[in-house]
Amino acid sequence: xxxxxxxxxxxxxxxxxxxxxxxxxxxxxxxxxxxxxxxxxxxxxxxxxxxxxxxxxxxxxxxxxxxxxxxxxxxxxxxxxxxxxxxxxxxxxxxxxxxxxxxxxxxxxxxxxxxxxxxxxxxxxxxxxxxxxxxxxxxxxxxxxxxxxxxxxxxxxxxxxxxxxxxxxxxxxxxxxxxxxxxxxxxxxxxxxxxxxxxxxxxxxxxxxxxxxxxxxxxxxxxxx
Amino acid sequence: xxxxxxxxxxxxxxxxxxxxxxxxxxxxxxxxxxxxxxxxxxxxxxxxxxxxxxxxxxxxxxxxxxxxxxxxxxxxxxxxxxxxxxxxxxxxxxxxxxxxxxxxxxxxxxxxxxxxxxxxxx
Numbered sequence: 001x002x003x004x005x006x007x008x009x010x011x012x013x014x015x016x017x018x019x020x021x022x023x024x025x026x027x028x029x030x031x032x033x034x035x036x037x038x039x040x041x042x043x044x045x046x047x048x049x050x051x052x053x054x055x056x057x058x059x060x061x062x063x064x065x066x067x068x069x070x071x072x073x074x075x076x077x078x079x080x081x082x083x084x085x086x087x088x089x090x091x092x093x094x095x096x097x098x099x100x101x102x103x104x105x106x107x108x109x110x111x112x113x114x115x116x117x118x119x120x121x122x123x124x125x126x127x128x129x130x131x132x133x134x135x136x137x138x139x140x141x142x143x144x145x146x147x148x149x150x151x152x153x154x155x156x157x158x159x160x161x162x163x164x165x166x167x168x169x170x171x172x173x174x175x176x177x178x179x180x181x182x183x184x185x186x187x188x189x190x191x192x193x194x195x196x197x198x199x200x201x202x203x204x205x206x207x208x209x210x211x212x213x214x215x216x217x218x219x220x221x222x223x224x225x
Numbered sequence: 226x227x228x229x230x231x232x233x234x235x236x237x238x239x240x241x242x243x244x245x246x247x248x249x250x251x252x253x254x255x256x257x258x259x260x261x262x263x264x265x266x267x268x269x270x271x272x273x274x275x276x277x278x279x280x281x282x283x284x285x286x287x288x289x290x291x292x293x294x295x296x297x298x299x300x301x302x303x304x305x306x307x308x309x310x311x312x313x314x315x316x317x318x319x320x321x322x323x324x325x326x327x328x329x330x331x332x333x334x335x336x337x338x339x340x341x342x343x344x345x346x347x
Contacts, residue, residue, distance in 0.1 A: 105237045
């Protein structure tokens with residue numbers, strides 16, 4: 001996994017860089033603001049960008065929107081001190097794959113980082129509850145507006161989506177449905193394409209908001225204790 | 226040759242782990258990480274003879290004035306540094322209180338020591 005780090009605080013950025021490289025993670029570059037992140041993303045094509053939000057010149061939210069518009073395959077995970085609802089929903093709307101708070105324990109962070117490689121969407125638990133609440137009650141801040149109707153999903157796709165909403169990993173879904181993990185990933189890709197969504201987080205939000213999956217998500221997104 | 230200065234880090238946050246990684250390979254610094262309790266209550270603290278203790282203000286009760294006072298009284302003359310996640314800087318809490326914005330500045334403060342370079346003795 002090739003990672004780009006974006007943060008405007010040198011002490012955090014340098015430490016984070018040293019920590020990740022010491023754990024054998026391929027940190028291909030760093031950036032100190034959103035514009036630099038965009039330039040680095042274009043040049044380095046990282047798999048994952050760990051992005052702060054509040055930065056000079058160009059915020060992490062704006063940078064996320066710009067990068068996702070050009071490099072749709074790049075996964076962007078916000079790593080911030082902001083637990084603000086507006087930032088959270090703007091990040092999801094902008095195409096962020098996940099949203100983590102910087103007070104996360106180091107060990108838990110590395111578990112979640114490994115999950116990103118498996119296609120999981122890391123969300124801080126206190127924020128995951130807000131996403132559920134927001135969309136379960138027809139929230140004010142929608143994710144990318146889906147153009148397709150739920151009926152356009154196949155029964156199998158709905159089965160997969162239901163298990164995603166329940167917080168199951170792709171491996172667990174594969175075991176539950178007696179299919180290969182790569183088949184689950186294929187179904188998920190098809191679901192996202194059909195609903196014109198960008199990631200699992202948006203799919204969970206959509207499933208709940210649309211009523212396609214109702215009241216089954218006790219813990220819908222990658223749990224972080 | 227001067228013995229390396231021991232820096233005790235207390236906490237388990239991502240920020241603290243990053244600072245630990247930044248200091249770990251610096252010459253003249255030996256890093257010891259402790260966890261599971263507030264630094265001020267950690268039983269073997271004096272025996273480590275630290276030149277500096279770095280705490281994570283984001284840990285429960287760790288950054289409270291009472292906890293810092295307790296730490297200072299246990300380790301007179303030892304540099305106490307607090308990591309503040311909200312500003313992503315380290316702050317010297319003892320004597321010449323100031324913010325440290327990079328690992329170089331933290332390492333320089335440790336090298337300088339709390340009292341003109343003296344490290345806590347036995």
